[in-house]
Amino acid sequence: NAGVTQTPKFQVLKTGQSMTLQCAQDMNHEYMSWYRQDPGMGLRLIHYSVGAGITDQGEVPNGYNVSRSTTEDFPLRLLSAAPSQTSVYFCASSSPQGGYEQYFGPGTRLTVT
Amino acid sequence: DAKTTQPPSMDCAEGRAANLPCNHSTISGNEYVYWYRQIHSQGPQYIIHGLKNNETNEMASLIITEDRKSSTLILPHATLRDTAVYYCIVRGLNNAGNMLTFGGGTRLMVKP
Numbered sequence: 001n002a003g004v005t006q007t008p009k010f011q012v013l014k015t016g017q018s019m020t021l022q023c024a025q026d027m028n029h030e031y032m033s034w035y036r037q038d039p040g041m042g043l044r045l046i047h048y049s050v051g052a053g054i055t056d057q058g059e060v061p062n063g064y065n066v067s068r069s070t071t072e073d074f075p076l077r078l079l080s081a082a083p084s085q086t087s088v089y090f091c092a093s094s095s096p097q098g099g100y101e102q103y104f105g106p107g108t109r110l111t112v113t
Numbered sequence: 114d115a116k117t118t119q120p121p122s123m124d125c126a127e128g129r130a131a132n133l134p135c136n137h138s139t140i141s142g143n144e145y146v147y148w149y150r151q152i153h154s155q156g157p158q159y160i161i162h163g164l165k166n167n168e169t170n171e172m173a174s175l176i177i178t179e180d181r182k183s184s185t186l187i188l189p190h191a192t193l194r195d196t197a198v199y200y201c202i203v204r205g206l207n208n209a210g211n212m213l214t215f216g217g218g219t220r221l222m223v224k225p
Contacts (some may be wrong), residue, residue, distance in 0.1 A: 004156075033212070042200065042215030045159065058212060090156050100204075101147070102213060104156030 001026050004105035012111045013081040021076040021108050023091030024111050031094045033058070033073040033102070034066065036087040043090060049074055081112045117201045122220040125195075131188040133219050135201030138182040144205045145179060147213070148186045150197040157200065157215075160186065167207045 007022045025032065030051050035043040035058075045058030049068040063085060065077040074093075078085060088109050092102040118136040125131040137146065147162040161168055161175045165182075168175045174187040188195055200218040 042217060043213070044215075045212045048212060088154075092156075099145075099162055101159040101162065102149075102157075103159070106204075107154070107156055 003027065004075045004091055004093055004103050005107035006089075006108050008108060009106070010109050013078070014113055015081060015083060017081050019078050020052065021078070021079070021089055021091075021110075023076065023105060024072050025074075025091075025093040025103070026072065027093060027095070028071060028105065029093035029095045029103070030071070031096075031100075032068065033077045033092045033094075034064070034074070035090045035092065036060065036085075037090060037107075038087050046076065046089075078110075083112045086110060086112045117203055117216055119147045119199075119201055119216065121217060122222070124222050124224055125188075125191045127193060127223055127225050128190055131195065131221055131223070133186040133188075133189040133199050133201075133221065134183065135186070136183045137201070138205045140181050140203050141205070144203050145176065146181075146184050147204060148175065149200045149202065149213070150213075151200070151218070152194075152197040160161075160199075167185045167191070193223050193225065195221065196220060196223045205208075 004025045033048040034046040037043045044060050047066040049055045056067050088107045090107050091105040094100050094102040145162050149157040150159040151157045161173050163175045177184045198218040198220050202213050
């Protein structure tokens with residue numbers, strides 16, 4: 001199993017540009033989440049999904065959209081990038097079976113200039 | 114979910130046991146204690162979790178006090194590769210979306 005994969009690994013955007021961060025998992029997990037981590041800080045939840053077709057907001061959802069059309073994929077869209085969105089973005093998946101432990105991807109490092 | 118308190122940093126000699134404490138005095142009866150770690154620039158990695166009994170797996174042991182107000186993660190023989198930030202997280206299983214609330218964690222430095 002590849003686990004949780006994220007693309008791209010690095011991205012530089014100009015203010016106002018839009019882009020989609022990709023996340024995929026091959027463990028058939030029902031739950032998927034997006035977190036951001038600013039320098040020296042813990043992770044903060046952006047959006048999450050408890051199954052295909054179901055999404056909800058986390059702690060810091062403004063400026064981001066998500067959709068979940070399949071179990072495997074959970075893309076995160078930045079609508080109009082701002083310097084405040086410069087961060088490392090982590091995708092995670094989990095399942096009620098086995099204790100809800102979350103499996104994280106390697107992260108996407110985003111810089112907005 | 115209950116708030117946790119951890120020391121900001123700790124050192125440990127290679128080969129010795131690393132004991133990382135966590136205080137969660139406001140934990141409620143249906144909340145579990147989870148431990149994750151984050152090695153520099155990588156995604157967090159699940160280590161172990163428990164409710165009230167002590168737990169052990171191939172990575173670590175988790176000791177939870179009888180009143181459940183604190184716990185200790187034990188890495189029995191720390192190696193240089195265990196240098197990381199360790200997060201103690203308390204959450205209930207009915208937590209919508211399985212959201213994890215990350216605090217500051219403990220930065221463990223394993224030294225030769």
